[in-house]
Amino acid sequence: MPRLMAASSHRVSFTLNGRVVSGEAEPRMLLSDFIRHVLGATGTHVGCEHGVCGACTVQIDGAPARSCLALAVQVEGADIRTVEGLAPAADRLSPLQNAFRDNYGLQCGFCTPGILMSLDALLDERPNVSEAEIREFLSGHLCRCTGYASIVKSALAAARQRREDRVYA
Secondary structure, eight states: OOOOOOOOOEEEEEEETTEEEEEEEOTTOBHHHIIIIISOOTTSOOOSSSSSSOTTEEEETTEEEETTSSBGGGGTTOEEEOGGGSSSBTTBOOHHHHHHHHTTOOSSOSSHHHHHHHHHHHHHHOTTOOHHHHHHHGGGOOOSSSOSHHHHHHHHHHHHHHHHHHHOO
16 A cells, blocks of 8 residues: 655745744645644634635735635745734724724624724725725625624724824824
8 A cells, every 4th residue: 555645844934913923834734724723823713714704814915815715835925914913002902993892893703803804904995985885895704693783883983083093193
């Protein structure tokens, strides 16, 4: 019987939330698994593992991406941001996180990290985003608890706060 060879691992290095990180990954290891299990950043949740639910959304070079659809070896040298990187400091929440807290934008919280990462990118790109645009943008995320009303309300509040912060900066 022929002997199966073990897959070789590769050193993968990239910037995670402003810090250069590296670790060993087999060629078929998903970015979501690498972030959670190799690097220990467990804020990125894994739901469907097919890119449908959006729970695993991170930002790769500033753009929202499903980390369950990317291989760890594909992001060599990239700038990755996860939900752990949203807060400006350990003792402060971002305007988006504050808005979710203040407007009850989450219930069980499983989908929240991915939604936050997508909305953060959307609000950076479109400071004057409309409710309809937010709803359309969120159509790629599954939330079984909230009915999305409080999520949309939170996103609109965060957009207002970000605009105010820019005026007074």
